[in-house]
Amino acid sequence: MKDRIILHADLDAFFASVEVLDHPELAGRPVIVGGNANRGVVATASYEARAFGVHSGMPMVRARRACPQAVVLPPRMDRYDSISHQVMSVFRSITPLVEPISVDEAFLDITGSIRRCGAPAVIAERIRECVRSECGIAVSIGGGPSKVVSKMATEHAKPDGVYVVERAEQQAFLDRHLVGDVPGIGPKTAEVLKRFGLTTVLEVRHFDEDLLVKALGNHRARELIAMCNGNDVRVIEPVRERKSVGHEETFLRDVPRGPRAEYELFRVLHESVRRARLTGSVARTVHLKIRDTHFHTITRSTTIAEPTMLPQAWWPHVQRLFRAAPDSMQAIRLFGVSFSQLSHEQVSLFQTEQLAGAAEVQHAIDHVRAKFGATAIGVARLVGSKTRTRNDLYGPTEERWPRSP
Ligand code: TTP
Ligand code: MG
Numbered sequence: 001m002k003d004r005i006i007l008h009a010d011l012d013a014f015f016a017s018v019e020v021l022d023h024p025e026l027a028g029r030p031v032i033v034g035g036n037a038n039r040g041v042v043a044t045a046s047y048e049a050r051a052f053g054v055h056s057g058m059p060m061v062r063a064r065r066a067c068p069q070a071v072v073l074p075p076r077m078d079r080y081d082s083i084s085h086q087v088m089s090v091f092r093s094i095t096p097l098v099e100p101i102s103v104d105e106a107f108l109d110i111t112g113s114i115r116r117c118g119a120p121a122v123i124a125e126r127i128r129e130c131v132r133s134e135c136g137i138a139v140s141i142g143g144g145p146s147k148v149v150s151k152m153a154t155e156h157a158k159p160d161g162v163y164v165v166e167r168a169e170q171q172a173f174l175d176r177h178l179v180g181d182v183p184g185i186g187p188k189t190a191e192v193l194k195r196f197g198l199t200t201v202l203e204v205r206h207f208d209e210d211l212l213v214k215a216l217g218n219h220r221a222r223e224l225i226a227m228c229n230g231n232d233v234r235v236i237e238p239v240r241e242r243k244s245v246g247h248e249e250t251f252l253r254d255v256p257r258g259p260r261a262e263y264e265l266f267r268v269l270h271e272s273v274r275r276a277r278l279t280g281s282v283a284r285t286v287h288l289k290i291r292d293t294h295f296h297t298i299t300r301s302t303t304i305a306e307p308t309m310l311p312q313a314w315w316p317h318v319q320r321l322f323r324a325a326p327d328s329m330q331a332i333r334l335f336g337v338s339f340s341q342l343s344h345e346q347v348s349l350f351q352t353e354q355l356a357g358a359a360e361v362q363h364a365i366d367h368v369r370a371k372f373g374a375t376a377i378g379v380a381r382l383v384g385s386k387t388r389t390r391n392d393l394y395g396p397t398e399e400r401w402p403r404s405p
Pocket of ligand 2: 011
């Protein structure tokens with residue numbers, strides 16, 4: 001534990017880099033990926049577009065105004081997933097201790113590789129070269145004695161670089177940062193600290209501990225003090241035990257209760273199932289979250305006897321939970337479906353033959369989707385001119401987009 005070296009790798013302008021990879025003529029130009037119509041938002045922008053102030057989450061209308069010469073492209077989530085898998089495989093070829101934390105980000109524990117492969121910066125450069133040659137895109141890598149420091153180091157490595165913090169420099173490195181820059185210290189905590197005149201890690205470290213406990217509560221204060229002192233002992237969890245998995249969606253326009261809403265719910269359920277299946281999970285409990293136009297939010301759940309991840313097994317339960325929601329919820333703003341009480345999938349002796357057959361069909365569907373994309377095959381109810389895909393997460397698209405390769 002004492003001599004640990006953790007790397008944190010994060011792809012540069014991920015969605016935009018993939019678009020440039022697939023459309024080489026866009027290299028060096030400002031590229032924005034997102035929904036381009038009214039209410040569309042920016043998913044990400046190339047560094048050339050960021051120079052104009054464009055950033056993730058910005059309304060597309062504003063982004064276009066800030067950078068009219070930008071090439072705006074719709075998201076292609078399946079393509080990004082596929083590159084993400086390739087990148088994670090490159091990481092795993094370096095060490096089995098890889099913990100993916102998002103589509104474009106992972107922690108790697110390279111402690112065991114140092115003697116064989118050289119200094120952390122050398123290993124990081126090697127990983128970057130492999131990702132560039134095998135996947136065609138740039139990754140920045142931060143290194144340090146812990147997760148929190150390596151993640152912060154990546155911010156200094158960006159774009160397209162490496163930044164390693166030695167153990168001896170760790171405290172000075174942390175002290176230089178604003179406390180809000182430390183991952184895990186949220187804006188609420190930063191706000192409370194500001195009221196005491198504390199903005200930097202150094203100031204927090206020198207502040208009275210009892211007062212911090214009074215202001216933040218014991219748990220949050222202890223966590224804050226530990227992070228500020230570089231005491232982050234969290235290990236890399238190659239297969240993180242998930243407690244729940246799911247998906248939620250806020251609709252661009254509120255959906256009236258009735259068949260339309262049930263159709264959207266069916267779609268959200270299918271997306272949740274797809275995500276659960278990617279992790280190889282089956283579940284016993286389903287949770288439904290509903291938010292209406294007045295931001296009134298409820299969650300309801302049901303637990304069944306035998307774990308499953310078949311959408312047709314879950315649909316009657318989800319539908320029943322929705323139908324039992326209060327009558328006041330007439331215009332739906334958000335649906336979320338998630339699963340808990342997870343276990344790893346294995347063929348159950350108690351599964352009926354019919355469900356076992358359905359499981360095979362679902363496996364075949366997953367296989368085709370993995371190969372040809374989420375829209376290649378689906379349940380009849382979800383196939384049709386109105387079917388929306390994950391690419392619509394960033395809002396509607398209006399124009400005809402350039403064809404993807
Ligand atoms: P990030 O790693 O946060 O951003 P990035 O890879 O585009 O740029 P960089 O790391 O160089 O700063 O997120 C990875 C992808 O996730 C990003 O390409 C698009 C998507 N994303 C969103 O859809 N919405 C968001 O608000 C953010 C931050 C990212
Ligand atoms: Mg990134």
